[in-house]
Amino acid sequence: MTNSRGRARIGVLVPFTNTNLEPDMALLRPDGASLHFARLGGYDQDEIPDADQMHGLGAADLDEPLRLLQGVRPDVIL
Numbered sequence: 001m002t003n004s005r006g007r008a009r010i011g012v013l014v015p016f017t018n019t020n021l022e023p024d025m026a027l028l029r030p031d032g033a034s035l036h037f038a039r040l041g042g043y044d045q046d047e048i049p050d051a052d053q054m055h056g057l058g059a060a061d062l063d064e065p066l067r068l069l070q071g072v073r074p075d076v077i078l
Contacts, residue, residue: 007032011074013065016041036072038065 007030014021016039025035040062069077 006034008076009034009036009072009074011036011038011069011072011077013037013062013069013077014039034072036069036074038068040065 010025010029010033012021012025012035014037022035022037025037029035066077
């Protein structure tokens with residue numbers, strides 16, 4: 001764990017249309033931990049994701065979102 005700021009840094013990969021995860025995670029955040037988010041694509045933003053679209057999300061390219069999160073040196077990525 002990095003000792004420079006707070007207890008821990010938590011990185012979170014978020015589906016790009018999800019507008020609930022950040023506020024929900026803020027409510028669950030342990031004292032002293034900071035949250036850092038990166039968005040990822042993988043499904044059509046104009047449709048409610050079905051099983052096929054969720055499969056696309058699981059197959060989304062993670063290289064760029066992970067690279068962005070690694071910039072804050074998180075202790076864990078969810």
